[in-house]
Amino acid sequence: MHSYPIPVQAETIVEETIKKSRFITYIVHTVGVDAAKSVVQVIREQHPTARHHCWAFVAGAPNDSQQLGFSDDGEPSGTAGKPMLAQLMGSGLGEVTAVVVRYYGGVMLGTGGLVKAYGGGVQLALKQVERQIKIPKNAYWLQCQYGQLAEIERIVQRYQGELLDTHFTEHVTVNIALPEALLAECNEALSQFSRGELHLQQQ
Template sequence: MQDEYRTVAHAGVHETEVNRSRFRCALAPAATEREAQDFIASVRKEHADATHNCWAYVIGADASVQKASDDGEPGGTAGVPMLQMLLRREMRYVVAVVTRYYGGVKLGAGGLIRAYGGAVGEALDTVGTRARRRFRLGTVTVDHQRAGRLQNDLRATGREVRDVRYAEAVTLDIALPDADVPAFRAWLADTTAGTAAFEPGGEAYGDA
């Protein structure tokens, strides 16, 4: 798995004009292909009167799914440059739709490639991006007497507490960078005088 990837901070739109044609780029985060396709469908419905609604998306931290469409523009002049811009910026779990309203001036293949790729690049700059980092999930089990202070200590040292469950003992679900696991074990033993147990689990991505 990738240690880190980038995605859009939130959904957003940026519009630019090239030789009287309007290029409106809509961006959105997409966790799955279905989410990406649903977003594309919603933009196409909103702009059904547009000349073209070209799109591209990248799903997977390792960019395992990459798809694009020229939507009637000459082959390779719209969807591909849009996809290439997303990959060049190392964007993942993201979908882009560029809606073109033709302004009467033909741009030629080179002009289209620059316009569609540029629309995505400008939109990324305007909407903003954020890094997502791979974390190791795990559980800490501790007695009730030490649980409150341990939660405070975890948060004070910047470690994420995802959930707390109370039973005979207290279980805290945490997330931390893989590289921090050995140091965390030592810190936990020192902080709780060896009374807490740590069990590593799977992996997930969170804000870096």
């Protein structure tokens, strides 16, 4: 799994008026298809009198075709959701949903005008989105003594990992998320600290 950019802001909003129609574009950081669909529903409820609520999302990594989606929401086929998705995919961002709310102003835009309005709104909003790099992490676990836990946490954090949860029984079982590329180095540091006793197991 490769790293990819995601939005820093939770939400970016841009508004335009094109031939008397109001277009409000939302770009929202969303993780997963369910979160993306939930955002669409929330924005739909915020604008109950709007004529259209068109949307597109890249809900995971940019190259994960299982997490793409779009809808024209009543606009002519191919004039809204598809150009919106094309802008999202062209941006290289992951974990992102675009919703364009249209309040109809009485003037027909034609298919070319609609493509330009919906795709252009997303393009404009994307220019305002700050990015940060997400490094995908794999899940691992290890078993250790109580007294080793604090140093294990320090080592894991040094290699951009995090402790997800910890189970205390006779021993301590720790679940850890860590970038795959840093697994070997982290294991080496854990082994040195514990004299060969500790190493991460894949979940």
